[in-house]
Amino acid sequence: MSIINSIRNKSGLLLIVIGVAMLAFILGDLFSRNFLSQGNERIVGEIAGDEIPFEEFSREFDEFRQNYEMNIGRALTEQELPGIRQQAWNQLVFKKAYFKEFEKLGLEVTDEEMIDMIQGNNIDASWASLFTNPETGEIDRNNIRSFLQNIESVPPQSQAFYINFERNLRPNRLRAKYENMLAETYYATDAEAKKEYEAQNSKADVRYAYVPYSTIADSAVSVSESEMRDYYNNHKKEFDSEATISLEYVTFPITPSDIDIEEIKEELEDLKTPFANTQNDTAFTAANSETNNNFIVAKPNNLPQGLNIGDFEKGKVFGPVKDGDFYKLYKVLDITDDSVAYAKARHILIKATDENRADAKAKATKILNDIKGGADFAQMAAANGEDGTKSRGGDLGWFDENTMVEPFSKAVMNAKSTGLLPNLVETEFGYHIIGVTHTKVYDNYTLAVIEKEIAASDDTRSEVYRRTGAFAVDRTKENFISASEADSSLIRYQALNINKNSRSINNIYDPGVRTIITWAFREAEVGDVSETLELEDQFVIALLTEKTEDGVSSFESVKNSIEQKLAKEKKKEQILAKMKGLSGTLDQIKDGYGSGATIGQATAISLNTTSLPSVGFAPKAIGEIFKLETGQTSEPIADENGVLVVEIDQMDKASEIAEYSLYKNQIESKYGNINQVSAKIAQAMNEFAEVENEIYKYY
Known part of the structure; x- marks a missing residue:
């Protein structure tokens, strides 16, 4: 079935x-x-x-x-x-x-x-x-x-x-x-539906005088320690947070030594002859390569790094060639005909427009003649080229016959030999001095590949590990600091406020680093030093410098944010006091306030609008706007980022309609959406059942 x-x-x-x-x-x-x-x-x-x-x-x-x-x-x-x-x-x-x-x-x-x-x-x-x-x-x-x-x-x-x-x-x-x-318990009343309709359809055009809190320097207001402590004691719910840890750590990078690199190259050198002679390339590459990328098909314009088709012949082995984190051997298995031609060239572009075409041609002609007279092409490209190739001597590399604009491609593909073309080539971009570095070919190359990762040997890893011994003999804070200071090659890094679900420490993303994080949350105390953690490319040792539990953050940890909040309130009071003493038009209020005040405007805003141009998030101001009528001016409004005085240029209140069921359905769909309901139930259930999840201490 x-x-x-x-x-x-x-x-x-x-x-x-x-x-x-x-x-x-x-x-x-x-x-x-x-x-x-x-x-x-x-x-x-x-x-x-x-x-x-x-x-x-x-x-x-x-x-x-x-x-x-x-x-x-x-x-x-x-x-x-x-x-x-x-x-x-x-x-x-x-x-x-x-x-x-x-x-x-x-x-x-x-x-x-x-x-x-x-x-x-x-x-x-x-x-x-x-x-x-x-x-x-x-x-x-x-x-x-x-x-x-x-x-x-x-x-x-x-x-x-x-x-x-x-x-x-x-x-x-x-x-x-x-x-x-x-x-199904989510229900919108007619009054709510009407309010939603008005919020969507009432529109206002406004102008406003605006003074950001940032116009007052932080140094111009002072917040005392007692003020900060009073705020902290009266608003502790604001500082409810999840557990975090902070670490200092040192790393011992495991990098291949010169000896390791030479051994890898020698190993590949020893494989060259048997690789060339083998009749079973599939089995040979599978047995000797450290990756599964054992066969590739390449064209002249996407050859692996370090290969030159001028040396290609069937059965020939090239390498070792360094490519990223690997040394590689390549064997040419087959050379087949392609339907597309490829060539290699360099050029010097002198850009031309309708206005300067004659001058551009004259300049390009002089450069061409200088090169004919013995000037170095690459140096002339660097000095005179007018496109991105000048930094590499005009080199364009390999390209197919369909890549370049037609006059350029035709000139290169028709070249019978390498070298400088005798005449300028004109295209829509300007005038080109062209040197052909390889005439056209119609080739595809099938290559077998053996790859060896440039990795540290066991001896090198052991040598690096021995350097961590100074930390292992005495896993105390004092020894951690003294041992790190004694080794001038070490840097003591900080990683602050790591949350319990983090899977990295700063830029260390190895999955194994989670071991230190779970150790710190599960059993470590401030001042404890971790065991040496071996990762793929480094050893890591960490000192736990701070540990907070779920709940209200300590005063010291939130002191700076409280200071900023209270400083903002004091700036608000200063600006409000000055703004309330001003009257007249918005421009007069702006001029009366002086430095820092600006005039802004917004059109077709609704109650669902959340921000104003140059002001940013401004919920209070938008709410006040829709209490006013055309021509009215508000009192100073202290909003999230500054103080505004708003003038209504045009207020178009939504007219009443006979039926608000559409808006009732919108509200019910928004809040009664089953996915949202499911998420809200889960949140409420976690609170009601007093769920405490501490699996982060083990994984």
Whole structure:
């Protein structure tokens, strides 16, 4: 049956998954009897009053991961794992918090509903997709019933797939019921609909006098320590933040030594003769290359770096050639004819317009004659060229016959030999002095490639590791500082306010660096020094300099932001006091205020507008505007970035309409959108169930 094939295609990983699950169960049992019995149970969080042991989360994650991999038909990448861990945690929250709410409300999914979703009139969409005719879009219910009737005879993978689907169907349906029920509670009144209509359709043209807070220097206002502490004590909710750490760290780069590089080159040199003589290039490159990029087809204009077609012949080996982080050998396997011609040239362009064409031609002619007389082409290009090629002596490299403008291409492709063309070539860009460096060819090249990464040897890595020994003998803050100062080649870097989900430290993006971050959050105290962490290209040792917990930030950590906030308030008071003493037109108010005041204007703004030109975010001013009528001027308005006095040039209030249902639907669609509702429920459930997620301490 086609359904069996569909399920089999999605279940290729299932046997591995089952084996991994059994192993996880056995190891989990051993772990619980040996580790947890010692009272060392690791807790990764709390949901609705229940502590979540690491092992419980790990089982949930393994199941979630296995199901996900089964559905996508491949193993997850390292980059995908953090997202899947979060989804597994969300699933635990769902099981432990949501179901309590379902029970309170009496929500359930009956057996009749289950049958309906599997083979009835309202089949689950993901299940139905396996039985849908791709040509007609119709669900084949007979195929569903046939599969169910023969479930015991289908392959084990298909049976497991169905069991997993059926197990998740009921809870997923419960959640959908709950979220849809709450989505239906979103209701917009006629008054709200009218207000939304007016916000969208009332328009105003305004002018305003504006004084930014930035016109007053920070040095002109002073904020005392006591003022800052009073603000902090009265507004602690503003400073609620997630846990962070700060580090100092040193790195020991692992770079290939000159000896390493010579050994890599010698290894490739030793391969040149057997590479040239082998009759099985596929097997030879597979056995000797460190990558899978063993064969390429090249044209003259995209040859690998360091190769010159003038030396090409079948069977010849070139290299070692350095290309980025690799040394490479190339073997010419075949040279075939192409339908397109390629040539190589350099030029000196003297740009010409209708106004200066005669002068440009005269200048180009002189340069051409100078080169004929023995002047160096590259030097003349650098001194006189008028395009981007002048910095490389006019070199254009290889190009095909269709790349350049026709007169230029024709001149180069018709050249019978290399060297300076005797005459100027005129194009739409100006006059060109051209030197042909390789006449046209019609070649394709098939090359075999052996690549060796330019990497540090084990001896080099060991030598670099020995340098870290001064830090390992005494993992204290004092020794960390003294050891780093004793080695003049080391730089002590800072990484500040690293959040708990960060997967990098400054510009160190190696996945392994997460080890230091989890160590710092899970067990380290300020002043602790990490063990030496070995990454792909460096060793890292870190000192934990600061650690904050979830909750209210310390006064010292937010002191600067409080000072800026209070300074802004004092600037606001100064500007308001001066603006309130002024009267007359906007221009008179601007002139009366003096330096820093400007005049701005905006047209067709609505209540849904959020910013004004030259002012930026200005919600208070926009709200005040729609309280006024044409010709009226506001009192000074203290907004986010400065103080404004607004004058209404034209106010067009939206006229009443008979029916506001369109706007009511807009409001309900905006706030009752099922995706938004789901997200808001999840947020509320996390707060209500007092969810504490600490998996960041372990992964």
